[in-house]
Amino acid sequence: MEKENFGRHISELMNQNLEDLFNHILEMGGLVERQFEAALVALGSSDTAKASEVVAFDKIVNQAEMEIDKLCSRVLARQQPTASDLRLILAAIRIAIDLERMGDEIVKIAKMVVMFGHSDKDIACSELPGYGELMDISTRSNQMLKTALDDFARVSTEGAGELIQEEERIDVIFAEAMADLKGQLRSRPDEVECLMEMIIALRAAERVSDHARNVIESIVYLVKGKDLRNMDQARLTAFLSSLDEEQA
Amino acid sequence: MSKGIARELTWIITSLWIAIFIAWVSDQWFWVLGAYLLLYLGRHLYSVSQFEKWIKGHSRVSYPPSSGFWGEVSHLVSRKQRSLEKHANLQLYKSEQFLAASMAMPDALVSLNETHQIEWFNRSARKLFVLKQSDIGRRIENLYRHPDFVTYLKRGHYDQSLVIEGVNQRPRVFSFKILPYHRVHKLLIVKDIHELYNLAQIRRDFVANASHELRTPLTVLSGYLEVMQDSVEPDSPWVKPLKSMAHQSDRMQAIINDLLTLSAMESETLTGDEGPVAIGTLLTQMQESMDQMTTEHSVSFEIDPALQIVGYEDPLKSVLTNLVSNAIRYTPSGGSITVRWYEDAKGAHYEVEDTGIGIAQAHIGRLTERFYRVDTARSRETGGTGLGLAIVKHILERHQAKLVIKSQVQKGSIFRCDFSPSRIVRKPISESEK
Numbered sequence: 001m002e003k004e005n006f007g008r009h010i011s012e013l014m015n016q017n018l019e020d021l022f023n024h025i026l027e028m029g030g031l032v033e034r035q036f037e038a039a040l041v042a043l044g045s046s047d048t049a050k051a052s053e054v055v056a057f058d059k060i061v062n063q064a065e066m067e068i069d070k071l072c073s074r075v076l077a078r079q080q081p082t083a084s085d086l087r088l089i090l091a092a093i094r095i096a097i098d099l100e101r102m103g104d105e106i107v108k109i110a111k112m113v114v115m116f117g118h119s120d121k122d123i124a125c126s127e128l129p130g131y132g133e134l135m136d137i138s139t140r141s142n143q144m145l146k147t148a149l150d151d152f153a154r155v156s157t158e159g160a161g162e163l164i165q166e167e168e169r170i171d172v173i174f175a176e177a178m179a180d181l182k183g184q185l186r187s188r189p190d191e192v193e194c195l196m197e198m199i200i201a202l203r204a205a206e207r208v209s210d211h212a213r214n215v216i217e218s219i220v221y222l223v224k225g226k227d228l229r230n231m232d233q234a235r236l237t238a239f240l241s242s243l244d245e246e247q248a
Numbered sequence: 249m250s251k252g253i254a255r256e257l258t259w260i261i262t263s264l265w266i267a268i269f270i271a272w273v274s275d276q277w278f279w280v281l282g283a284y285l286l287l288y289l290g291r292h293l294y295s296v297s298q299f300e301k302w303i304k305g306h307s308r309v310s311y312p313p314s315s316g317f318w319g320e321v322s323h324l325v326s327r328k329q330r331s332l333e334k335h336a337n338l339q340l341y342k343s344e345q346f347l348a349a350s351m352a353m354p355d356a357l358v359s360l361n362e363t364h365q366i367e368w369f370n371r372s373a374r375k376l377f378v379l380k381q382s383d384i385g386r387r388i389e390n391l392y393r394h395p396d397f398v399t400y401l402k403r404g405h406y407d408q409s410l411v412i413e414g415v416n417q418r419p420r421v422f423s424f425k426i427l428p429y430h431r432v433h434k435l436l437i438v439k440d441i442h443e444l445y446n447l448a449q450i451r452r453d454f455v456a457n458a459s460h461e462l463r464t465p466l467t468v469l470s471g472y473l474e475v476m477q478d479s480v481e482p483d484s485p486w487v488k489p490l491k492s493m494a495h496q497s498d499r500m501q502a503i504i505n506d507l508l509t510l511s512a513m514e515s516e517t518l519t520g521d522e523g524p525v526a527i528g529t530l531l532t533q534m535q536e537s538m539d540q541m542t543t544e545h546s547v548s549f550e551i552d553p554a555l556q557i558v559g560y561e562d563p564l565k566s567v568l569t570n571l572v573s574n575a576i577r578y579t580p581s582g583g584s585i586t587v588r589w590y591e592d593a594k595g596a597h598y599e600v601e602d603t604g605i606g607i608a609q610a611h612i613g614r615l616t617e618r619f620y621r622v623d624t625a626r627s628r629e630t631g632g633t634g635l636g637l638a639i640v641k642h643i644l645e646r647h648q649a650k651l652v653i654k655s656q657v658q659k660g661s662i663f664r665c666d667f668s669p670s671r672i673v674r675k676p677i678s679e680s681e682k
Contacts (some may be wrong), residue, residue, distance in 0.1 A: 026389070027395075031395050146416075150391065154380075154383065
């Protein structure tokens with residue numbers, strides 16, 4: 001974090017705590033990014049060992065979340081921050097929860113790879129319907145996560161507009177994939193288990209993108225003090241275009 | 249005499265002549281000389297204020313005083329300033345040139361201060377990490393968040409470089425290295441080592457595959473050789489060639505086995521988990537079977553039976569036997585060999601001392617290279633594979649241990665493995681061993 005953002009506090013301790021919190025969030029974000037990348041590799045090459053690694057990785061992510069919780073409550077209890085400091089802490093709590101959930105969803109994807117690897121039936125997950133969409137959604141979600149964290153690191157809302165549009169695009173892809181899978185379920189009743197697993201993984205990948213959107217909403221709240229969640233479509237579009245103009 | 253004083257005196261003398269002339273003409277000596285003194289003082293004060301204005305550079309219209317002492321001073325000051333400017337320009341040019349050179353580097357460079365905030369970065373780093381000019385002052389680990397990198401950065405000692413596969417969606421292998429420089433600054437260098445990494449991978453795979461492929465035909469050959477040796481008449485001229493062939497095929501098998509062990513070590517696929525290894529027990533077993541290895545040397549053992557270390561059992565076993573069999577091979581018959589397993593303040597040590605032929609200092613550094621031989625003819629004769637010490641070195645690296653070799657030609661050598669104290673576990677001596 002650059003000095004000018006957190007360097008104006010009379011209380012040096014508070015300053016230090018806020019900076020710690022900021023760095024912790026990004027460190028945790030790095031963990032989830034890494035977890036997701038590993039899951040993508042596991043998914044791409046049906047690597048069961050790597051997928052198990054991803055599952056085990058979740059413990060570290062959960063620990064990181066608890067650490068952030070502790071830091072937040074410490075600052076809140078001892079220093080009663082106000083204004084942008086308070087917003088940072090609120091945003092940090094929210095982002096940490098979102099990141100932790102993302103970790104959980106990524107584990108679901110990895111579990112599918114593990115399951116296919118260990119099942120008796122000789123099915124590669126890459127041959128199942130919905131695999132292409134799963135890869136597509138996962139790659140996009142991963143990019144969204146990266147954009148959101150980059151924005152947090154720079155305390156800017158630069159990627160917000162693009163990210164929210166991307167999330168809506170993913171919703172469309174997800175809906176199409178679901179419709180396709182419904183049809184497959186009817187026509188291939190003997191593969192129900194595998195298809196179910198694929199549906200769960202798809203859902204998980206889509207949820208990651210939702211959480212990425214939540215993260216960027218928290219960042220907009222942190223930087224601009226505006227709450228995107230209760231905006232209707234028209235006001236949201238207007239707000240996002242005003243953000244874009246600001247940057248241009 | 250200084251130039252300033254000379255100029256001032258010239259002015260005083262000239263003006264004083266005029267004043268005296270006026271006083272002589274008007275005959276008002278007192279008033280004229282008084283006025284002259286006031287004038288002189290006023291001129292000085294005016295020059296001082298002019299000089300001050302000029303030095304401050306308040307307005308563009310202020311000129312330096314041009315006559316007398318102050319004129320000379322302003323002249324000197326402006327000369328000094330010009331030379332300083334020239335120097336500064338040169339420095340600026342040099343530093344710009346240096347910056348341009350660092351920009352042109354194909355490796356990504358990022359300079360960090362003591363809290364890992366970015367100070368500057370070059371073009372490659374901008375591309376690799378997707379940095380912006382406004383990111384100067386931000387922490388590098390906030391923008392590049394790979395957990396391995398963050399741990400590397402936090403650890404604080406950067407002797408080794410860090411290899412990361414895939415940076416920001418680029419599917420290549422990068423090596424990260426941090427160099428501390430200029431007091432508290434750090435230079436992060438990221439090199440694309442994809443080709444190198446692949447080459448090493450190809451070499452490893454090749455060695456492993458080739459050895460594996462060679463093993464089967466060799467087994468067939470040595471099998472038939474054995475059969476032929478059994479079925480040949482004892483007085484046949486083929487006895488000797490067959491024996492020699494069998495010996496050589498055994499050697500070939502030993503080499504291939506060692507190569508396979510080495511490539512397994514390198515590809516980091518040590519099977520099984522690390523656990524406490526009872527080196528003492530292993531050495532006692534070796535002591536019991538010593539008769540099979542040599543009857544011509546006196547081998548003595550000094551073992552601390554309770555001393556154990558955490559590690560991989562089978563590879564460690566091959567370290568133990570490799571060093572002892574080397575000692576046997578290079579010690580003339582009648583010589584003595586001492587095997588020690590002990591602990592001191594620096595950790596656990598496994599030591600093999602012999603009274604053999606010794607190794608010249610020049611060779612010691614290269615001993616652990618593959619197929620490196622001090623005396624080619626001799627080692628072929630004694631049947632070594634040339635890979636033993638390479639394997640030992642690799643296994644020890646796996647245990648963060650070091651191989652220390654001391655030797656004197658014709659007197660003998662000491663091979664010592666140093667294990668760090670953190671690996672030591674002591675086991676209570678059980679009933680059966682008492």
